[in-house]
Amino acid sequence: MRIAIDAMGGDHAPDVVVAGALEAVREWKDTTVILIGDKARIEPLVRQAGDQPSNLEIVHASEVIEADDEPVKAVRRKKDASMVIAGRMVQERTADAMISAGNTGALMTTGLLIVGRIEGIDRPALTLTIPSMDGKGMVALDMGANMDASPEQLVQYAIMGSIYRKKVHGVVSPRVGLLNVGTEALKGNELTKAAYPLLKEAPIHFVGNVESRDLLSGPCDVLVCDGFAGNIMLKSLEGAAATIFTALRTEFTRNLLTKLAAAVLKPGLTKFRRQLDYTEYGAAPLLGINGMVLKSHGSSNATAIKNAIRQARISIQSDVLATIKSEINNGNK
CATH class of the missing domain: 3.40.718.10 (Isopropylmalate Dehydrogenase)
Structure with a gap:
């Protein structure tokens, strides 16, 4: 190849x-x-x-x-x-x-x-694997290729994301979630309300709405959203992770006692950082x-x-x- x-x-x-x-x-x-x-x-x-x-x-x-x-x-x-x-x-x-x-x-x-x-396919989607605490990650699309999307385009994203998850990551029946402000079917804006019933009828394993606060716990294998919401979500996660590690570095180098504590905790912190490291996934395909x-x-x-x-x-x-x-x-x- x-x-x-x-x-x-x-x-x-x-x-x-x-x-x-x-x-x-x-x-x-x-x-x-x-x-x-x-x-x-x-x-x-x-x-x-x-x-x-x-x-x-x-x-x-x-x-x-x-x-x-x-x-x-x-x-x-x-x-x-x-x-x-x-x-x-x-x-x-x-x-x-x-x-x-x-x-x-x-x-x-x-x-x-x-x-x-x-x-x-109406519009390609930028597809990123977001790290999760279970180590499996979550495929999310669209992460910013298109700022707007129609309900039908979200269904196309879901189908492409499911195929990518199966083929590249070996997940047999990927759970597909729709990014929303609540888990109830009737929550959201006009786009998510219209997309929800279409996703239920699509040839995918749709598990319903997913809130952003749950993302790092791996609530689904494929997350679908428009590029505007997806990019905001991505930048928020990147910013939060960077802030957390900066704060930890500051605290663990404050004095001798905290430096000793850091030495003890280093293996666990290294593992935690690796779980949230985008370099482990490499690249985002334009599906x-x-x-x-x-x-x-x-x-x-x-x-x-x-x-x-x-x-x-x-x-x-x-x-x-x-x-x-x-x-x-x-x-x-």
Whole structure:
């Protein structure tokens, strides 16, 4: 299998992207990783790490889509940007998947304008695995690809999320929940009230409404919401986790006694932090695109890039794309 990576995307590119890619190709010999970006910057990083593995390729790109670029204009005008070239490789089937830690809006635009949508899907959804205390995580979509959604689009998200959860994570009958302000069926705004009966009739295991306060306890395997609510929820969780760990670090370094306590508690705290660490999951796929397109966190480190490649490999091996196409097309007949 061949996985294209936008080597210039992300806060720490290309250094961490190259490092993560090298770790991946050395572990998975059956996978070819294609680093796309400025050869003058990428090749020295590869040489510093030793000989270039035979399953690592470098494709030069003369342009970069920056974090502050306007997505549609950037994708249309920067034809030789690393992200655009990666998208074109997926569209032309010279790569089985692409990964980028760059501009999210531009990646969404690349998916729509270059790779294209799956027939029968109105809007793709950014799909993130949110850590949970049981260690299983929860697939949530949409996390910000679209600010608005219709009830029918939430059903499409639920079907795609269920397929992804089955194929990539091996959950036999994923429980699907609808993000809401209460668990009662009649709670919520016009969107959730209209979506609830449609989700009950959909070919999924729908378990009803889920409140955000319960998310980290793993109330469902797949969480469905519009991109506006999903992105607010995600940023709130990220902010809360960062604040908690900052406060703990401050308290445990306050004096000798607290430092001794920290030494005793360190194994448990390390495990807790790992449970809430996005780098363990690597990347968020854009489900609904007619190709495997995955978004890594902008601040990804080498571990996150390697895990993104692992996630792409599993998605390809599990034939997630073909299963979504089949399920959606059968539902539209």
